[in-house]
Structure formats: structure tokens, C-alpha cells
Amino acid sequence: MKKRKKAPWLKRQLVRQPRPVWMLVVGDALLLGVALVVFALFHHVLPRHEQSVGIVTSRYAVREEAQEAGDAPTVGAQAPTAAPEPAATTEPAAAAAQPEAADPPPADDGGPKKSVHSAASVGWFGDKFPDKFTDGEVIKADNGYQSSHVNITLQRYKKTRLVFYVADIYIKDIICLKSVFAQDTFAKGMRESVASMNKRAGGVIAINGDYYGTRSDGVVMRNGELYRNDTHPRRDVCVLFWDGIMETYAPSEFDIDTVIAQGACQIWNFGPMLLDENGGIMDKFNSDVWPRNPRTALGYFEPGHYCFVVVDGRSNESDGLELKELSELMHDLGCVRAYNMDGGNTSVMVVGGKPVNNQSGKGRITSDAIVIVDN
């Protein structure tokens, strides 16, 4: 008699009827877990290279256009003339970040001189803050760094269940503030630690950027090159121009052609913006992530003068800040424009090769960093 072939185990299990309900539920839950892990692998982990749009702006072009227009190169937004008084609640921070009385931006006469210095005077702040930079000497301290090109004062502030860090930054040249991609590659899902990016770029201090690599939309412009041109309908945009002015836009106000024509140098698309067009505190934000969280923010006082702010959160020591509280903090520091970068576990400030803040969780590697380089 011919022996009947035995069906495979899985088939036997599937044919067996009826199965207990709990077994079906557990099986489906396990299958869901596996499916989510596979999704996360493709969505978050595996890098996918993207093609750059290839449009490049330069400070020289901005200079030429300014000369043609016969104006001083103040593109983008109005140059702030005075910063608001800081509130008493963040006095130490405000004291550290209080900008000095702003001189007008360096406007050279647009005459026939065509030396390198003249062409580079867009985004050159050496004459504006002469006392902030040394003659070549590098002075390193626990809470600061001073050289011929950058001046950084780092302060840690502790309040009741709140810890935050403010780096008050003066740069002599706009190229001292640069963006770095993870692995120096523009790709979705490409990630690296901010400390590593800072080290590779030779940076003095760095914060995480907008984590563009987790999304396939949103405008990405870094160091003058437009990599992606896809404005997200719900996310605010932050533009740093070659002349040092920083401006924030609601999605409906943003026009890529206009900002490129005006000499955009960096464009971040995460947000939301934290201060309104008058530098005032905002109540409503273009973001759902309003509760208390670790935060990273980029603040702007005047061309050449910026601040990095990182707020710790999700810990026993610090709860983090709501967006409105962050808006108040940036206002109290004296910023006239401020923009929220990626927060949560990503939120980090790095000095040299080490994070200075207490990263939430174990921290998170990210796709880009904003670095201050001394060159």
C-alpha cells in the first residue's frame, strides 16, 4: 500500500481547525510587530540616495546683485536694530545672550574695488564685532571659545525641573556657520551622530539640524546648494541668507525662487517658527508637537550673531519645554527670529566631540547638523 505523503508543518497548522481565539490574536499581534519592524527598517534605517536639484547660490552673486541695485546687501528681512529686553525669569540666559547695540550691516560702497574682501563682504562681520574676535589667538575655556573668527559663550541654566543650554555665537564670516550631512551624503535615511559630524567638519560647537532624512519632502538647502525643492504644506521654513540675515516663513508665504534670488544659503524645513515677524512671542504654532519635550532651537539676533539653544527633557531633572515656553525663552534671550529644529531624542548640543546636554533616551543619530567652524 502506498504511503501518503505528510503535509508540511505550516500547512498542517493552518489546516487545523478551529484554532483557539487567543492563539489567533497572539499570532496576529506577532505578525503586526514583524510588519512594523520591517516598515521601520525601510522607512528609517536603510538609506536611499537622493539627487540634488543642483541649484547653487553664492555670496558673490548676492554681492553683484546688490551692486547692480545700488543698495547695501540687506536681503530677506529687515535687519533688526534693537533686541527686546529680556524678561527677569531667564536673566542669566538673557545676560549671556543679550546682543550688543546693532550697527548697520557692513555695506561697502559698491564701487569699483573688486578685491576678494570686497566680494566677500556679503556675510563678513569682522568690522561689526571687532572686540569679539582675537588677532589669531585661540582662547578656550569651560564656558567659551574665542578666536579670530568665532566667539562662543556657552551657559547652562537650571531652574525647577528645567535645564537648558544657550550658546551665544558671534561669527566673523557667514561660512563659519555651516551645515553638515551625515556621512557627507545627501540621502534619505542616512544618519550619523552630531558629535561625529562636528568632529569631521572640524567644528567648535554643533546642534542637530532638521533631520531632513526622515522625510522625502521638504525643502533642503545646505551651504548654498539646493538639494530638494519640495515645500511641505504644513511646515514652516527657515532661511539663512548669505548676508547673515535669518528669516522664517509660514508655508504659504514661502517662495523658493524669491529666496534663492535673494541669496539663500541655508534652508531648513522642520519648524515651527518660534517668533512672529516682529520678533514677538507666538501663541499658535504650525506643529502638533506642542507638549513639553526636549528641544533644539536656532536663534537670530542680527547678522553675524546667533544662538543655539538646547533644552533637556523627559528626565527627572528637566521636563522640557512646550513650544510656547520655548517661544518665550527665545524672546527673553533677545532673539528676533527663532526656529525649532528636531527635538525629542534627537536634541543635542555638542562641544568638540562630546554632547554637553543630557540627551533623552540614549540619544538619536540624525541626518544633519548645524556646526560652527573656526576658519
Add this chain to the structure above:
Amino acid sequence: MLRKLLPHITIVMCLMYVVFFCIDRVNSAMAFIDNEITKWLLLALCLISIVDALWLIADERRKARRRQERLAAKKRAARAGSR
């Protein structure tokens, strides 16, 4: 075998979308819904759901037909018995 697996795949994919929806409510910047993979998953879910539904409809029709045949056979038997 596929016929038995398909309803579970549908349930799992629907639950994935519930997870994506919840995360998107909390943090839309993560782009769990607004990305290419999720769009293709949505297409796959639609196709699987259609196949699943067609199978279910076919099953129901077959069952109904059998029920009718059984009923007709009973009637015939009853008629034959009465004669």
C-alpha cells in the same frame, strides 16, 4: 493556505495603519503616513482587501447555493415521501 492567511494579513495591515495614524497625530514630522512606503502599503491593502472580499463573496454564494440545493433536495424527498 493563502485563503486562510489573507484575512490575517488584512488585519495586520489595518492595524499598521492604526499605528501610523496614532503616531502621525502625535508627531506628524515623522511622516509615517505621508511617505512613499505607506502609499504603496495602502495600495497593497486595497488589493488584498478586494481579493479577500471577492473570496468571501464567492464563499457566501457557494454556501447559499448549497443551502438552496439542500433545501430543494429536502423538498424533493418530502414530495417523494408523500407520494
